Amino acid sequence: IAGITQAPTSQILAAGRRMTLRCTQDMRHNAMYWYRQDLGLGLRLIHYSNTAGTTGKGEVPDGYSVSRANTDDFPLTLASAVPSQTSVYFCASSEGGISPLHFGNGTRLTVT
Amino acid sequence: AQTVTQSQPEMSVQEAETVTLSCTYDTSESNYYLFWYKQPPSRQMILVIRQEAYKQQNATENRFSVNFQKAAKSFSLKISDSQLGDTAMYFCAFERRDDKIIFGKGTRLHILP
Numbered sequence: 001i002a003g004i005t006q007a008p009t010s011q012i013l014a015a016g017r018r019m020t021l022r023c024t025q026d027m028r029h030n031a032m033y034w035y036r037q038d039l040g041l042g043l044r045l046i047h048y049s050n051t052a053g054t055t056g057k058g059e060v061p062d063g064y065s066v067s068r069a070n071t072d073d074f075p076l077t078l079a080s081a082v083p084s085q086t087s088v089y090f091c092a093s094s095e096g097g098i099s100p101l102h103f104g105n106g107t108r109l110t111v112t
Numbered sequence: 113a114q115t116v117t118q119s120q121p122e123m124s125v126q127e128a129e130t131v132t133l134s135c136t137y138d139t140s141e142s143n144y145y146l147f148w149y150k151q152p153p154s155r156q157m158i159l160v161i162r163q164e165a166y167k168q169q170n171a172t173e174n175r176f177s178v179n180f181q182k183a184a185k186s187f188s189l190k191i192s193d194s195q196l197g198d199t200a201m202y203f204c205a206f207e208r209r210d211d212k213i214i215f216g217k218g219t220r221l222h223i224l225p
Contacts, residue, residue, distance in 0.1 A: 031211040040121075042203060042217035050211040059214060090157070096211045098145050100159040 003027070006091050006104035013081050013111050021076040021107050023091030031094045032074040033101070034058075034066060036087040043090065049074060050096065081111045114139045116206050118216035125194055126224050132179075133189045133219045135204030142166075145207040146180070146187045151218075152200040160202070163187065191221075199223045 007022045025032065030051045035043040035058075045058030049068040063085060065077045074093075078085055091104040115138045125131040137146070148160040163171045163180050171178050175195075179188045191198055204216040 033213060035215070040217065042118075043215040045212070045214050048212055056210070056212060058212070088155075092157075094211065094213075097207075098162055098164055100147070100162065101149075101157065101205075101213065103157040106155060 004091055004093055004102055004104035006089075006107050008107060009105070010108040011110070013078075013109060015081055015083060015111055017081050019078045019081055019109070021078075021089055021091075021109070023074045023076065023104060024072050025074075025091075025093045025102070026072065027093060027095075027102065028071055029093035029095050029102070030071070031096045032068065033092040033094075034064070034074070034076045035090045035092065036060065036085075037090060037106075038087050046076065046089075081109075083111045085109065086111045114141075114206055114208060114212075114214055116204055116214055116216035118202075118204055118219050120219045121217070122220040122222070124222040124224055127194060127196060129194055130190060130192050131194055131221065133191075133202050133204075133221065135187045135189070135216055137185050137187065137204075137206045139185070139206065139208065141208055143209060146178075147205040147207070147213075148176070148178070148187075148189045149203045149205060149215075150198075150200045151203065152197075157203075161189065194223050196223050196225060 004025045033048045034046040047066040049055045089107045092101040146163045207213040
């Protein structure tokens with residue numbers, strides 16, 4: 001079934017550790033996104049990419065990095081995790097324009 | 113920078129009533145896209161309705177319609193004949209021309225039996 005796969009589903013991480021959240025899509029969408037969802041704050045854009053090889057900063061990019069080496073993969077890396085990065089992370093993709101976002105199932109990350 | 117504001121954190125209405133969720137946004141662009149997404153307790157994000165800024169006509173999808181006021185930068189969602197299954201978080205989203213998409217903080221909607 002075509003869609004977006006995120007891994008892991010959940011993770012408990014010690015502060016200071018490095019972590020990469022994986023995101024893969026098989027729909028050949030040009031645009032990909034990483035959001036974090038926190039209670040009362042909605043979905044906040046971390047980074048996005050409108051085509052392979054390019055990335056852009058979102059609303060809350062500090063402490064996160066991304067790469068877009070190919071169309072299908074868009075990993076999100078926390079270089080040195082902090083407790084404020086505890087959140088649910090959603091990866092999404094789109095054909096762009098008026099096309100809707102397709103979301104992964106999310107990764108619940110807890111930083112202790 | 114673009115912003116999206118949903119001024120109603122939470123709303124409750126009786127089943128079969130009509131409810132309107134508000135959304136305002138700020139942008140200097142003339143061409144963009146607007147969306148409403150629904151997130152039920154399953155956490156899955158579901159597209160409700162979408163609107164292209166250059167189209168004057170308000171979008172409609174069955175019981176869901178929007179009131180798009182471009183000059184006022186307002187994009188409200190009207191749900192007619194509300195159903196129990198409409199209970200969810202509703203997010204308004206703005207997409208600019210380079211595909212950057214930002215969301216509002218959401219409105220939690222309760223449909224009461």
